[in-house]
Amino acid sequence: MAEPLPVTEFIKALKNEGVEVVEYKTTWRTHNRGKRGDGWGPVQGVMLHHTVTRGETPEEVKRSVQLCWDGYDNLPGPLCHGVIAPDGKVYLVGYGRANHAGLGDDDVLRAVINETKIPADNEANTDGNARYYGFECINLGDGKDTWPPEQIDAMVRVSAAILRAHGWNKNGEGFISVIAHEEWQPGKVDPRGPGYPGHNAVRALVAERLKHPASWTPGAPTAPSTYTVKAGDTLGEIAERFHTTVAKLAALNKTLIKDPDDIQPGWKIKLK
Missing domain, CATH: 3.40.80.10 (Peptidoglycan recognition protein-like)
Known part of the structure; x- marks a missing residue:
């Protein structure tokens, strides 16, 4: 405010x-x-x-x-x-x-x-x-x-x-x-x-x-490559937020995610 x-x-x-x-x-x-x-x-x-x-x-x-x-x-x-x-x-x-x-x-x-x-x-x-x-x-x-x-x-x-x-x-x-x-x-x-x-x-x-200086030019707008899971997050919500699917996220993070319905706060998951 x-x-x-x-x-x-x-x-x-x-x-x-x-x-x-x-x-x-x-x-x-x-x-x-x-x-x-x-x-x-x-x-x-x-x-x-x-x-x-x-x-x-x-x-x-x-x-x-x-x-x-x-x-x-x-x-x-x-x-x-x-x-x-x-x-x-x-x-x-x-x-x-x-x-x-x-x-x-x-x-x-x-x-x-x-x-x-x-x-x-x-x-x-x-x-x-x-x-x-x-x-x-x-x-x-x-x-x-x-x-x-x-x-x-x-x-x-x-x-x-x-x-x-x-x-x-x-x-x-x-x-x-x-x-x-x-x-x-x-x-x-x-x-x-x-x-x-x-x-x-x-x-x-x-x-x-906002993680970079105001002068930052990425060349083209791209989504972040990782996301840190927060309390209350679901994999479905994360997939929707970053324009992907639960299946893709589960495959990218197969060593971490054993059950798509069970993700823990603090996990840093790959988005791409």
């Missing part, structure tokens, strides 16, 4: 993390929804979305960014703080309260604050616009529009930048300070689509990045 970063520190954190930042308009730093509802802050994490728009051409990217700036008649902009384009550029469109998260589940918020496992979202009783940094990723979200590696890398970098600046991620591999809109508000499905590795895999990539 923390007050939002001063805008200059926000930009510095993104750039230090290797994010290609585009300040969309000169007034973006004061483009926000003001003191509506609970205002903005204290903040607890980062929320990732998709725009439900195209981004195959520069003109389509521009229209998507402008939409996030303007919003809609019944939902004024900004609709996020940054728009992540397919090529990995991040367009900054607002700072302060933004209409991106809406009402969500207070149990999810408590889990984010405590950095524990995210429960299923089944309520909409808490103002997420006041609690999260929001990034919209340009993608149709129709299950067909592909997520390029550059876009996934930018999602990981912006998330890591904010967590690093706030000193979040106390639990190492177990952090959950980055969530998808789907995990916050019932009925939402974003982000999703081919090339998107899954919410748990994105969190794993952010956790891996």
